[in-house]
Amino acid sequence: MDTRDVYLDYAATTPVDERVIDAMAPYFRETWGNPNSLYRRGREAYTALESARERVAESIGASRPSEILFTSGGTESDNAALLGIMARTPESRRHLIVSAFEHHAVLEPAAYLGKSGYEVTYLAPGRDGQICSDDLRAALRDDTALVSIMHANNEIGTVQPVRALADITHQRGALFHTDAAQTLGKLPFDVSELGVDAASFSGHKIYGPKGIGALYLKRGTPFAPLLRGGGQEFKKRSGTQNVAGAIGFAEALEIMLAELSEESVRLASLRDRVIKGIAGSIENTSESATCPDRLPNIAHLIISGVEGEAMLLQLDAKGVSISTGSACSSGSLEPSHVLLSIGCPAELAHGSVRVSVGRFTSAEDVEYFLEVFPPIIERLRAMSPLYERMYGSTPH
Amino acid sequence: MDTRDVYLDYAATTPVDERVIDAMAPYFRETWGNPNSLYRRGREAYTALESARERVAESIGASRPSEILFTSGGTESDNAALLGIMARTPESRRHLIVSAFEHHAVLEPAAYLGKSGYEVTYLAPGRDGQICSDDLRAALRDDTALVSIMHANNEIGTVQPVRALADITHQRGALFHTDAAQTLGKLPFDVSELGVDAASFSGHKIYGPKGIGALYLKRGTPFAPLLRGGGQEFKKRSGTQNVAGAIGFAEALEIMLAELSEESVRLASLRDRVIKGIAGSIENTSESATCPDRLPNIAHLIISGVEGEAMLLQLDAKGVSISTGSACSSGSLEPSHVLLSIGCPAELAHGSVRVSVGRFTSAEDVEYFLEVFPPIIERLRAMSPLYERMYGSTPH
């Protein structure tokens, strides 16, 4: 069977949709003015920028466009939310709570705050991959200023009960931020229904360009800017705005929402086919997280007795792109902090594989993957000095 | 004479060059992988990103590609440089020196540092628009950690003696950052010849896209990241990289440099024509800064007895785009801090006009501007209750 180009890492990044490229084009060629300039060219860019802002605000149920700040991506949004809100909380509230399996874009600023006179609590998820309300209740303190818990985890795809967590947080007078980079456009996302004070989004996860993101900041939320300068974005994020990027983000988001209901069904069935297919053709595999509340597009599996990077590279040689939580794939000593946080032993975490489907994934793509994957595992297990010893049988 | 679309605000932003748009296109359509992924698609994006980095490093005379960090723009680069370097300076050096006419992207983080336990000295330029070496010498202290002085001012266009200022700074054991957003590609810029430790650049000033910039950080310069997360950009700037933007930046820069020598002559003659033309047709005007060392593309003039925004809007009605340092154009109480810093009285600063020419400015464009401008000034002066009183004559 000929090799085939099968991209199954949509959770890492997505191609830019042709409709998004077309929507951005005029902002490179004609409407390239500085939106902060007063003359026609500037006003046109300003109008375009503000229309993009309105479209995004509308799409996520914000009560006013000025609650949307355009940023350079999910990482900037997360950094701005954590650092910006904590910088403005009263002296009496210096405590931050984040989940232990947040993206590094949240964990790193949290760790920085921990070294800068704030106190940080890392909330461990359950083995099922969900943060438990009672654990949050127990962690909240009178001096808790902010809680940041992602809407869905970017590795194992488990969805968190954000509404409940936000309510519990507010009952203690703290603010709630959620990193929604993985859920925007994939699950219904309405800031008022979820009751969050801040939320982070990224363009390149929704078939928009890289280098653009957004931060929802509920009106009145205390906030100090991360980028200081000309005072753009309502004095909350300085820098000449990426107008084309903002248009691309708005366009990408509207396409996601228009297609969400049908697409989530289609993606979920592809995802389930991946899970069943692997369970049926490869022994000693399991799903990483058991929580039923899952993103429609991510399958995350543990393949015992193999190392993730080796799997990844062998699949790559067959034209298939996936990602893994093994240490070697990140160059760090530890395997994925996400897997460790849900109690997955390191030796198994090294053999984890994330398969994430998306807009351009076909059933044929999935079948191709399911065809080429088992022989690769067999070969790698045969090469391992441990597999036979650990699992008795020679692999098949 | 019919109105004509004449853009004379290239210092504010530039259109994206068609060659840059073409260079970026493949990175939306084909090479859209995440440069941090290990499979082919990721490696291709990684290779593209690193090639862009090498081209930029090469273009500015950096000794290694890893001295170039891609950012979201000039503002982020300036913020990262000031906050990142000051955060890592020894306890014994808590003093920062910036010029008083820096862009707000430098002044605001400087002011923030001033409120955060650091000491900041604002160095006033001379009336000629240049920072004097002796003033810097006098301002430097044993505890000075960093000096940040822009290469050329974005309003009046005066070029600073960066090499000399950097040497003086190093003699006192401090580091030197320069904001080169306005000079990159317009004047020769070589980090080793200039002897700077850090420099900020912006893509949309050099016919590249908005939302991309770069920070040169000399190897070994103490630095704490502004954006924390996945550890991209050598752990100095996290966030999935804007690959298309980086390619666009590199392409835009190389085009600027290839055309620099011819273009700077052409632009300088257009600039001089603007200056002479206005001097010859409108009374009571003057150049804002007398320093001969000037950007080739910026003419900055004071038109006595008129208010800048009114000029701007009347020119806009004729299809001409310029900018002004009047208070009303920024909505703040004060007119341009740049003009005040060189001793220009507020009442004159309100009447300042910046005319900046660029790649697509023709001699006809300039002649058109020179034709429509004088009647506008005449009309506005005639409408003013002060002009006749102040200048005796009725305007002509």
Added chain:
Amino acid sequence: MLYSDKVMDHFNNPRNVGVLEDADGVGEVGNPVCGDVMKISIKVSDDHIEDIRFQTLGCGAAIATSSIVTEMARGMSLPEAVSITKKQVADELGGLPPAKMHCSVLATDGLKKAVDDYLVRHGREPIAIGTIAHDDPDFDPHAQGHNDASDVHGG
């Protein structure tokens, strides 16, 4: 920051520009240091504004508000004229950007001063005195403008 079409119309085609030679009252407010100065001259007959002219040094909003206020005031009684509020002026123009609201104060203050000047010239009691924002030393014309997206320092 965007101006309404009506603001742009009054800015590009200001009404009643000039000085009345034999004015009955003249009012001037503002300061070139702040970038805006306005002068209004009126002719009054039986306590109504019969004719009116203005001169303004200032931004688009300053000129447009000056122009519209002269149109509003023409034919008004003096008490009516001095009771024109900055909000009425802004509304009449279809609104002003927050950063520009102060410009309508310039216009109404200029008118008030002109009316009081007329009254004082005729030995009568001024009626606007005390309500003129520009006479208040603590008056910060730009106080409102500060959370406005337009309030930026561009390239």
Added chain:
Amino acid sequence: MLYSDKVMDHFNNPRNVGVLEDADGVGEVGNPVCGDVMKISIKVSDDHIEDIRFQTLGCGAAIATSSIVTEMARGMSLPEAVSITKKQVADELGGLPPAKMHCSVLATDGLKKAVDDYLVRHGREPIAIGTIAHDDPDFDPHAQGHNDASDVHGG
């Protein structure tokens, strides 16, 4: 992070995979918790490595370095074999990314252990003992990898 073509070749077509049934010496290093384990078995005749096989659980670099080290060691005298350095292994592969240098230590340590195993079995003095990084409790295999651009946590 990019692997050289030679690394990819040895990863995709590893040489000498397997176990020698009647091995004269066997060495195993690494730990599944760290994600890599390597086992080398050798046949020795008059103190030269006559035949050699490996099994490796690990990343691309771990497998490639295992494969190349078996090729390098075949035919070498025992002293030569134990003196192969991680740098020689990496060079032989056309270089390794900084974050992967430790994998070549896995390969050389495995070989050293196999040689010492042979010597000890024959009542002789081990010659590699003390030079085996994995025997050092403080050994941090990833210590080198830490200022490398590839060391990122992606989407």
